[in-house]
Amino acid sequence: MAQCTVRTATVFGIEAVAVDAEVDVGAGLPTFAIVGLADIAVQEARERVRSAVRAAGFNVPNARIVVNLAPGPLRKHGTGFDLALAVGLLTATGQLNPSIARDCAVVGELSLDGSVRAVRGMLAHALAARAQRRPLLGPAESAESLALHGLDYRPLTHLAQLRSGVPAAVVGALPTVLPSDSEADFADVAGHDLAKRALLIAAAGAHNILMVGPPGSGKTMLARRLPSILPPLDDTERVETALVHSVAGIDDVPALAGIRPFRAPHHSASIAGLVGGGSPPRPGEASLAHNGVLFLDEMPEFGPAALQSLRQPLEDGHITLVRAEGRLLFPARFALVGAANPCPCGFRGDAQRRCSCATGVVERYQARIGGPLMDRIDLVVDVARVDPGLLLSRGQSIASAQLRDQVLAAREIAAARDVADNRVLTGVALLSACALQDRATRFLEDAARAQHLSGRGVTRLLRVARTCADLAGESAVTVEHLSEALGYRAKDGA
Amino acid sequence: MRALETSAPRFELALGEPEYPTQLAEAPDPPKVLYGIGDPALLVPGLAVIGARKATPYGLQAGALFAGWAARSGYTIISGGAIGCDQSAHRAAIDAARPTVAVLGCGADLVYPSGAQRLLQDVASLGAVVSEQPWGTPPQRWTFRTRNRIIAGLSAALLVLEAGLPSGTFSTADYALAAGREVFVVPGSIFAPECRGANRLLSQGATPVCDVSELAAALKLVLPLGRSCAEMWQLPDHCASDDPVLTALRTHHWRPDDLARELELDVVALAQRIGALETAGLVARFSDGRYGATAPR
Numbered sequence A: 001m002a003q004c005t006v007r008t009a010t011v012f013g014i015e016a017v018a019v020d021a022e023v024d025v026g027a028g029l030p031t032f033a034i035v036g037l038a039d040i041a042v043q044e045a046r047e048r049v050r051s052a053v054r055a056a057g058f059n060v061p062n063a064r065i066v067v068n069l070a071p072g073p074l075r076k077h078g079t080g081f082d083l084a085l086a087v088g089l090l091t092a093t094g095q096l097n098p099s100i101a102r103d104c105a106v107v108g109e110l111s112l113d114g115s116v117r118a119v120r121g122m123l124a125h126a127l128a129a130r131a132q133r134r135p136l137l138g139p140a141e142s143a144e145s146l147a148l149h150g151l152d153y154r155p156l157t158h159l160a161q162l163r164s165g166v167p168a169a170v171v172g173a174l175p176t177v178l179p180s181d182s183e184a185d186f187a188d189v190a191g192h193d194l195a196k197r198a199l200l201i202a203a204a205g206a207h208n209i210l211m212v213g214p215p216g217s218g219k220t221m222l223a224r225r226l227p228s229i230l231p232p233l234d235d236t237e238r239v240e241t242a243l244v245h246s247v248a249g250i251d252d253v254p255a256l257a258g259i260r261p262f263r264a265p266h267h268s269a270s271i272a273g274l275v276g277g278g279s280p281p282r283p284g285e286a287s288l289a290h291n292g293v294l295f296l297d298e299m300p301e302f303g304p305a306a307l308q309s310l311r312q313p314l315e316d317g318h319i320t321l322v323r324a325e326g327r328l329l330f331p332a333r334f335a336l337v338g339a340a341n342p343c344p345c346g347f348r349g350d351a352q353r354r355c356s357c358a359t360g361v362v363e364r365y366q367a368r369i370g371g372p373l374m375d376r377i378d379l380v381v382d383v384a385r386v387d388p389g390l391l392l393s394r395g396q397s398i399a400s401a402q403l404r405d406q407v408l409a410a411r412e413i414a415a416a417r418d419v420a421d422n423r424v425l426t427g428v429a430l431l432s433a434c435a436l437q438d439r440a441t442r443f444l445e446d447a448a449r450a451q452h453l454s455g456r457g458v459t460r461l462l463r464v465a466r467t468c469a470d471l472a473g474e475s476a477v478t479v480e481h482l483s484e485a486l487g488y489r490a491k492d493g494a
Numbered sequence B: 001m002r003a004l005e006t007s008a009p010r011f012e013l014a015l016g017e018p019e020y021p022t023q024l025a026e027a028p029d030p031p032k033v034l035y036g037i038g039d040p041a042l043l044v045p046g047l048a049v050i051g052a053r054k055a056t057p058y059g060l061q062a063g064a065l066f067a068g069w070a071a072r073s074g075y076t077i078i079s080g081g082a083i084g085c086d087q088s089a090h091r092a093a094i095d096a097a098r099p100t101v102a103v104l105g106c107g108a109d110l111v112y113p114s115g116a117q118r119l120l121q122d123v124a125s126l127g128a129v130v131s132e133q134p135w136g137t138p139p140q141r142w143t144f145r146t147r148n149r150i151i152a153g154l155s156a157a158l159l160v161l162e163a164g165l166p167s168g169t170f171s172t173a174d175y176a177l178a179a180g181r182e183v184f185v186v187p188g189s190i191f192a193p194e195c196r197g198a199n200r201l202l203s204q205g206a207t208p209v210c211d212v213s214e215l216a217a218a219l220k221l222v223l224p225l226g227r228s229c230a231e232m233w234q235l236p237d238h239c240a241s242d243d244p245v246l247t248a249l250r251t252h253h254w255r256p257d258d259l260a261r262e263l264e265l266d267v268v269a270l271a272q273r274i275g276a277l278e279t280a281g282l283v284a285r286f287s288d289g290r291y292g293a294t295a296p297r
Helices: A045-055 A082-092 A099-103 A122-131 A140-146 A159-164 A193-205 A219-224 A235-248 A271-275 A304-308 A311-316 A359-367 A388-393 A400-415 A427-434 A438-450 A455-472 A479-486 B022-026 B057-072 B085-095 B114-126 B141-154 B169-178 B193-203 B212-222 B244-251 B256-263 B267-279
Strands: A003-012 A015-026 A031-035 A064-070 A136-139 A153-156 A209-212 A293-296 A318-323 A326-331 A335-340 A379-382 B010-014 B033-038 B046-050 B077-079 B100-103 B128-131 B155-160 B182-185 B283-285 B291-293
Touching (some): A003 A082, A003 A099, A015 A082, A082 A099, A122 A140, A122 A235, A153 A159, A193 A219, A193 A379, A193 A400, A219 A335, A311 A318, A400 A455, A438 A479, A455 A479, A479 B267, B022 B141, B046 B141, B057 B085, B057 B283, B077 B085, B077 B141, B085 B114, B100 B114, B256 B267
Parallel strands (some): B155 B182
Antiparallel strands (some): A015 A064, B010 B033
């Protein structure tokens, strides 16, 4: 047998696209060539395969070896083809049982000593193999995170193991780490009662929130504790989120364990860093925060273009990248948490320090976030510096565990309405969800008139009020909920 | 720096010309030439209404109340076009469709502050935008201090809405006293840094103005106009309140967190109460997140 085709795949976006590795071993000068738009990492597979095959006790034929990666026009990246090439080579030269190449999809990187290493995007490969109803032969170290229902995973530690055929399938289970293990707890934060309440509402309704306050007032400290009150991911969300993490090459076990991602990119982040890009295209921070929280500290300091690039994901829940190779869709349904100083010097409205900024400068600074983005932020809360006496008093600060119970109860009520998050409620669905009585309607009209609320402003107010009602366990939005929500509206009443 | 887009005519009045406003000519150090856009005949003695740029809702409401009343009573409202109190005074006169004069620190054909295009257009069409700076002169730090002299000189009396410490308002008050104009001041809370300057003017001898009838009586002595707007605003008796939240906000500006702790209220209950008071128009939120009481109706 001089030819063999092995099924493998390459990651494009968050998808594993099927690739056939055709290995031909024939007469001629001894060479090893790989064709089919393979990048440098794929070309280097020759050396790894040669050494690994020898180290595993097999023979590398003294012949002309040609590998074709099909389909030809697709660019192939990365080191995941190593194992497939080795299997193809060994099968073509009769050193392996042909059933391995016939039945399995094969993905994995080879070490020079023949051991099999994990590659990024293993979860994408697993999902593709499951969709094709094929067993997936891959690195053993990925087995733990690939406990997908319906996947037949064959873990391999060393190439030599193949001599005894395909390894037995593993049955794993999704890892279970409870989010309560996170160390940051709201109980450690003194004061800031209103900001905590606003974050509770944001967590319960998955609302976007902006915290405004002077430096050192505790905005970042508060934001870092938000994950401790978020509900765990459900099973579908776990896989969706872990998939993005997997193709980005970061640890996907926390997401598979149900912990919502919390991403906090620095304000020097580029557009590609935030929404994804590069070659090959990689998901950005907004996608890594899928089903979780994207925290932008010092929000007005982000580049305006980078900041505005978040408008599409905030609206649609995904990012579309258009490249010469095709159109890519990265999921990016996240709750945005922003923190901003009130002015460039940071001390506007501070009780002790005097603000040194001119009025016009303050307005320009606050306008940097921009109207369209502010339109998508449901809650704005002021965070003042806490009195030192209060910091030291160590009073009865509410703990994250209690807050998380409230979030879970509120989400249960919201789930009964059959809408994912209150953040996405609009129009008729929002109105019917709120079930306003006459008194509440009149109050809303008065408030809208008094505060010059725009249509969007009213929508945001209603969404937040709906979550307040969920937290109170009530089916209808009343005057109390609307009046509380009013306090979280954006400054200029828009 | 953008130009003022208006169809109102330009004028230049040299000191000594018959159209040059008499009261300004008689004040100390009158400008040699007064450049303006609008109607020079409206540069009659009026009420100057000024205050801090970083205004609180208190100052803005006081501006709307007193400048609105004075405009409806026939007084020309003179101010500096600045953000905050000045603009609230101009806006009150514009809303009453009465003449108002803006004295700028840059050339009268330029828009400064940059967001005031619309406001200055309205001022030019109802009254006049004037300056001693030649056309096209960009604003300088010192030109604002010297234009305060013109605000004082054009007016018959000066009303200070709100002033912190230090404040540019003091220079206008000094010019007004030098020109022999009456200085009225709206008193503020002794706890609020935003009111410290205004209260100091009062302790130095300025006339306090606590409601419209007081302003009316004081203005009648300085500048009798023959007629006066009948409506008289006073703090209504029905506003006496036993709501601790409203009472606290009337005496002081509070952050919700601090007020909840002071009143030993749950922060959610307090937020709900403040929302209701805000909708009723009794309290307002400052741009820095604090709340304070507003003019009750």
